[in-house]
Amino acid sequence: MNPQKQIEEIRNSILKSEQQFDNWVREENQKIENLKKEGMSLPKEGKKKIQQLKKQEEKLKTEKKSINKENKEIQQTKGEINKLSKTKTEKLKQNIELNENIQKQRTILQERKIVIQNKEQIQQLKEKELQETLDKYRTWLGLNFKRLNGNKLRIILTQIDPQDHSREFYFTVRIDRTSRYIVEECEPILQSLKELVDNLNKTNDFSLFVRKMRKKFKETC
Numbered sequence: 001m002n003p004q005k006q007i008e009e010i011r012n013s014i015l016k017s018e019q020q021f022d023n024w025v026r027e028e029n030q031k032i033e034n035l036k037k038e039g040m041s042l043p044k045e046g047k048k049k050i051q052q053l054k055k056q057e058e059k060l061k062t063e064k065k066s067i068n069k070e071n072k073e074i075q076q077t078k079g080e081i082n083k084l085s086k087t088k089t090e091k092l093k094q095n096i097e098l099n100e101n102i103q104k105q106r107t108i109l110q111e112r113k114i115v116i117q118n119k120e121q122i123q124q125l126k127e128k129e130l131q132e133t134l135d136k137y138r139t140w141l142g143l144n145f146k147r148l149n150g151n152k153l154r155i156i157l158t159q160i161d162p163q164d165h166s167r168e169f170y171f172t173v174r175i176d177r178t179s180r181y182i183v184e185e186c187e188p189i190l191q192s193l194k195e196l197v198d199n200l201n202k203t204n205d206f207s208l209f210v211r212k213m214r215k216k217f218k219e220t221c
Contacts, residue, residue, distance in 0.1 A: 160214065
C-alpha cells in the first residue's frame with residue numbers, strides 16, 4: 001500500500017476513535033449529572049450512585065490514559081511512516097536525477113562520437129583527394145612522393161631547375177586532428193610558405209597548392 005495512503009487511514013482512524021471517546025465521555029458525564037440531581041431528591045440512593053459514578057469516572061480516566069498512550073504510539077508510528085515515505089521520495093528523486101545525468105552523458109558521448117566520425121571522414125576524404133592529386137600529376141609534373149612515419153607525406157618535385165632537371169624540391173605535409181593541412185618541411189625554404197598553407201586550408205584545393213609550390217620553387221632557381 002502507498003505510504004501516504006497508510007498515513008491518511010491512520011489519521012482518520014485516530015480522529016474517529018477520539019470522536020467516539022469524547023462522545024462516550026460526554027454521555028457518561030451527563031449520566032453522572034443526572035444521577036447527582038436524583039441524589040439530591042433521594043439522599044441515600046444518590047450518595048451510593050455518586051460513589052459508583054466516581055468509580056466509573058476513575059475507570060474512565062484510566063481508560064483515557066490508556067487510549068492517550070495508544071494514540072501517542074500511533075503518532076510515533078505515523079512519524080516513522082512519514083520519515084520512511086520522505087526517505088523513499090528523496091531516493092526516488094535522486095534516482096530520477098541520476099538517470100537524467102546518465103542520459104545527458106550518453107547524449108554528449110554520442111554527439112562527440114558523431115563529431116569524431118565526421119572529422120575522420122573529412123580527413124579520409126582529404127587524404128583520398130591528396131592521393132588522387134599526386135597520382136594525376138606524378139608524370140607530367142615530375143612529381144613523386146614518399147610516406148613517412150606519423151602519417152606524413154613527402155612531396156618531391158623534379159624538372160624544375162633548368163640547369164638540373166633531376167634536382168629534387170620537396171615539402172612534407174600531414175593532416176592534423178582538426179583536418180587542417182600542416183607543412184613541416186620545405187626544401188628549399190619559401191618565404192611565402194605560411195601564406196600558401198593558409199590559403200590551402202581555406203580552399204582545400206590541394207592540386208592548386210602543389211602547382212603554386214612548384215611555381216615558387218621555380219622562382220628560387
